[in-house]
Amino acid sequence: MESLGGPEIVAKQGIEEPEDDGIRTEPPIATAPSVSSRDDSEVPKELRIAAAYSWRLIILAAALVCVVYMLGRLSHVVIPLAIALLLSALLSPPVxxxxxxxxxxxxxxxxxxxxxxxxxxIGTLTLVVTQIVDKFDELAKNAAEGAEQVRDWLQDGPLNLDTEQIDNGINTATGWLTDNQDRFVSTAQSTATATIEALAAFFLVLFSTFFFMRDGDKIWRFLVRIFPKQAEEQVHDAGIAAWATLGAYVRATVLVAFIDALGIGIGLYFLDVSLYIPLAALVFLFAFVPIIGATLSGVIAVLVTLVEQGPLPALIALIIVIAVQQLEGHVLQPLIMGRAVAIHPLAVIVGIAAGVILAGITGALVAVPIIAVLNTAVRFLVLKRREAPPDSVVVASEAPS
Structure with missing residues (x-):
């Protein structure tokens, strides 16, 4: 077969063929439709596809690393803004x-x-601090008695340790504290700087929350304009869906945390634990850290019960904590959260671990909301992309059978 522009086609078109200048031109190289040279055509198609995916993934990974690095450098700004977004999602319905x-x-x-x-x-924190201050002397006395009980158990229990071994352990712990005294002193000296940073973050959260609640729709419309014109509508709708998910997540988390705190607080009250109100408040606050927070607050409640009331009430407190947490995990979470914020437990655990590594406790707090928002936005965009446009439906109906 002659190439395009050969003598047959030239003759048919009535175009005069140029004189032969003695320079021979090679015919074009036949290649696969997806490649541009013979070298590429010699590479298996599967390897070419894998390589194409690989360099694109490398670029995306590099971009992600840069974003994470910048977020880390700007953590004193990013973290307060993230907290302000969570508070805005919580408080937007009354606004x-x-x-x-x-x-x-x-x-x-x-x-x-x-x-x-x-x-x-402020009222909740004042109540908690007042309760702790009022009960501090009693708690310290019970802690000392609990330490004596532990010492007696170490001597008379299955370990059968003598007094010298126990004293050596105490001396070792005391020596470690003495050796690391400089570290604690340096930490205490930096308290003033940390206080200033905390105040700055607090006011940033305060003002950001106010403006998010007042001008959130205007801010989002401004951000949407950054995207290409043909994508603005889809990005806007995806953002609205993600914001609804964030609000549902925060409000559901607050409700679940309140129910957890109420159930454990009532149980500790009937066990005659003097700090049942502060412990219930602690359960409420720790419930915002998924999986880890409930475990830590439950352990603290059981330990305080052990110090104040002894082993049997502590065992009952442990049963109460486990029962409340099982009720939360198997009934409250699916019922209250619903399918709108349903996330696989593996994604939750990996997200919390990554959040702790990148931003500590604050990272653990915001990891799951970020995953929920991204999950909703991506699913919304994917579903929109898969929907057939109206024109294609009309064309299909008019096409001959």
């Missing part, structure tokens, strides 16, 4: 109610809700 039903101006509605939420948090 909408005041703006739509009570006809409050946007600034007044956001300000009223923010002040009310701040007073609620």
């Amino acid at each position: 909408r109610f005041l703006r739509n039903r009570a006809k409050f101006p946007p600034s007044l509605a956001a300000g009223v809700v923010l002040v009310a939420g701040l007073l609620a948090v």
